Each structure stands twice: as structure tokens, then as C-alpha cells.
Amino acid sequence: MPPKPNLSFPISTLTYTNLLQSYAHSLLLTKQIHAHLLKSPTLPNPSLFLLNTLLNSYSKSSDASSAHHLFNTMPHRNSVSYNSLISAYLHSGLHYRAISTFIDAMYGHVKLDKFTYAAALSACARAGDLDTGKVVHGLIVAGGFGRGVFLVNSLIGMYTKCGDVEMGRRVFEGSEELDDVSWNSLVSGYERVGLGEEAVRVFVRMVRGGVDLNSCVVGCVLKACSGLNSLLGIGKAIHGFVVKVGLNMDVMVGSTMIDMYSKNGLLHEAVKFFRFMQDRNVVVFNTMISAFKQVKEGTLNELTREALGIYLDMQREGIRPTKFTFSSILKACNLNEAFEFGKQIHGQVL
Template sequence: MAIQGPEIKFDGYNMLLNECVNKRAVREGQRVHAHMIKTCYLPPVYLSTRLIVLYTKCECLGSARHVFDEMPERNVVSWTAMISGYSQRGFASEALHLFVQMLRSDTEPNEFTFATVLTSCTGVLGFELGRQIHSLIIKRNYESHIFVGSSLLDMYAKAGGIHEAQGIFECLPERDVVSCTAIISGYAQLGLDEEALELFRRFQREGMSSNYVTYASLLTALLPAFGNRA
């Protein structure tokens, strides 16, 4: 970079930023970013998005938002990357506010945008917005997508809407360990222990693979039984 100076273009920056993202090397990424600014290189949308991904992965949300706000144009990937950064770090209101801004910008959300923003739909206000997002998902025909469906049923289950969650689960064209675990967890958290255990047995018979989250949810359902025995 130092030798090439202003001559370094997309391919060089692309390679360097991908390496920085893979290794979460924020300092090196900041140097690449600084080089862009120093040489007056205006990065295309893809490279700016890579910077956002790097900064959010390294918990530098302020830097990520600065890059996002400076972008002369954005696409669904750049919007989703910034929304995801807020969602994953627990900044639910910021994620939801940015999603509303995205809709106002006439950028069309995709399945990853919907799946990401639904994880921030917590609390009374968040749940109400989540229901509105659900209506938007139906209009866009994303409800049967495995990522979106899993996020939807998780949102309803956490809000106590287990019947809505069950309805979404039954309509999924395919199910994975995430969606199966989400519905088990929903029943367990509401104290519906027998239902949670019966679902687990059913999924086992159907050949579902389990992970540590599945077993943690199952233990939530089993604890009252052990308590009664004690």
C-alpha cells in the first residue's frame, strides 16, 4: 500500500479488508480506511459495506455508523449490515429506527434484513412494530423462508404468543435445529413443560439434530419436575 500510494484500487482494498474482517483486525482495518481517505479514494458500496462489517464485528459501532452515514449511496446489504450490527450488540431501538429509515429510503428489505430486525422486536413497543413487520413480510412473501420464519416464531414465543409461534412453525416448508429449538424454548419459558417435552420427542423421532441451546431449553422444562421430586 505504501509503495503503490494512490495507485491502489478496488482489488487491493478488497483483499486487505476481507483479511481484516476474517481476522477481526480492527487496527489494520483502520489503516486501510485511513489510506482511502488520505488518497481521496471514494470506495464503491461494496467496500464501504465491508468497512461497516469490520467495525461492527470489532464492536466499533460509532465508526461503522460514521462510514454508513458518509456513503453517497447504499444498497440492501449495507443497510442490513448496519441494522445487524445494532441488533447483535443489543441496541434494539437503533436497529428498529434504522429499519424504518430504510423503508423510507425505498430500499427493499430482503430475507436477511427481516430475520435480523425481528431479533430487536422486544418489549411492548418492539413487539407492536414486530407485528407490523410481520404484515410486511406476508406482503413480500418471505414468511415461509426458514431464517425469517424462525425469527418470527422466536419473537412471538418470547412475547407469550405461543399459538402464533406454533402456527408459523407448522407453516414452515422446512425446519432446522434453530426453528425447532425456538418453539421448544417458547413452550418451556411459558411453563408449558409437557408440551415442550412432547415436541422434543416428536422432533427426535423425525430425526432432528440438537445443539446446546436445544438442551438448555429442555432443561428449563425439566427443572420443575426435578423440583417436585425433591
């Protein structure tokens, strides 16, 4: 973070703007700059640009209350003002307040831009408000914004997160311009509602179409294959593919691969993959240890010992266990022969 600014003397609009942009994520300094601005004899009537910059700083600091108060005191507002207030509500988890602000902007005849619509769609997605999301979609089409990939991706995301994956697919199929985010949104949408086979079909289209793949979409399609024996062969094929393209060392892909094998009853394969990984963090260790919770008393004792060994490896590598780690390993220690070790771990928790 830059050094704390000196606010002991009058400063210009440009300086205020630079300060607010530099300290946008510091709520304390944003409030200090705001207080100094209110007392400034040289700027009794700050410009809309400066007030919008201040409003944006409150938004980035997730202070919806201060953003709301400032917004209400502004003599003039434009789309940037509304965008910043909507974002402030989103950052604070006040999704319906964000939707309400969008509606106010619409009825206030504010010239809405693609960022206003994207923020409104994000609020609808987080609130699960499909009906309002459809209204926003209609406004986007009527305003001539429906073809750009930026809002296409926002629409796909809104529909899939609200559970209407088929409408999300219609938007996807009807768009002239798509990017990797568009494909990722559709794959994750099908995975989210449990339509694993559809997620795999879209993924196959991505591969055949030469779309750039990332750890997010590979993780989603592997998750879609988890617990579905009918998709296990696909999951194994994807395993070979990610090794070929070099994604097998990615932490997200690795943890999802371990989860897929374990949920399909192939714990030995999960352990083999885990041992193959070089970059292992607490998420990877937790995923692997959690896989051993399925071991039942009196069975697979060697795998239970493997779980205890992995926990010890975690300590040797200096990775700090979480509450989830302790919960998982204690459940794996329910076997009689691991009971004493479980008591030792219990002592560490305490």
C-alpha cells in the first residue's frame, strides 16, 4: 500500500481523485479523504467526477451504508453513480437493494450502460431472482446491447445460476460472439444442476472447437463426473487429457480429480494421483483425507493407515491443518486400530 497521504493542507480535484484511486480499498483512508473534502474551502461544490470516484472507493471498501449516504447527498447523478452504488450493495451482499437501485435508475431515465446491466444481472443471479433477470434481459435486447460477449456472458451466468440452464444455453447458442468465459459458464451451469452428461458434451465441443481450456472448466467437468459410474470412463479420459496439456499439476484440477476418483469408489487411484502431485496445498490434503471417510470399520485397514500417513505428511510439509482436516482425519480414525492415533489428534485439536 502507498504511504499514508498528508491531508493537512488544501488540495485540488486531481489530487483528491488520485488519492481516492490509490487508497480505494482502504475504508479508513477513504473516510479521512471524504472528511477533508467536506471541509475544503477550495472545493465547496465538488464535481460529479470527483464524487463518483469517492462513491467508487466506498463501493470497493464494501461500505454500502456510506455509499448510500453519499449517493443521496449528490446534487447530480449519472450511470457511473448508479453503477457504483449497485456494486457497493453487491459487495455487501445486499442483492435486493442492488436490484432496487437498478430499477430506480431505469425509472429515473438514467442512460444505462453495459456495466449497469451486468451489475443488475449479477444481483439477480446472487438473489436467485429469475423473473427480474428476464426483465433485465429484455431491456438489454431492447437497448441494443444483446450481441456483445460481455453481456452475453452475464446473461448465461444469470440464467444458469438461477437454475434455468436451458435458457442459458439458448443465449449461448444464439450468440455470434463467444469466449472461454461463455463456455465455462455453460459447463458449470449444467454441473450445478446435476446434468453431468450435458456438461461433458459441452466440454467435448470445447476441445473439438479448439477453445482455450483453464483449470476452472476442467474442474467443473471432473466434478460433473464425480459419483456417476456412467461418466467414470469420461473422467479417466479427461485425466489423460489434462496430463497431456499440463493441467494435472494445477491445485484446483488436482483436488477435483482426487474427489472424482474417490466418489467413484477408486480410492487407490485417488491416492496414486495425490502422490503424483508436486504442488499440494491444504485444499488438496483436505480433499485426499476426506476421501477416507468412506472407509468402514473392519475394512480397508491399509487405506486407513494411508490416511494417517497423509496427515503426517501434511505436518512434515509444514501445512497447517484446518477444522475440516481434523474432522476428516478423526472420522477416518474411527477404526479400532486407529483409535489411539485418533486420541492423539483430538489432543492437537484441543
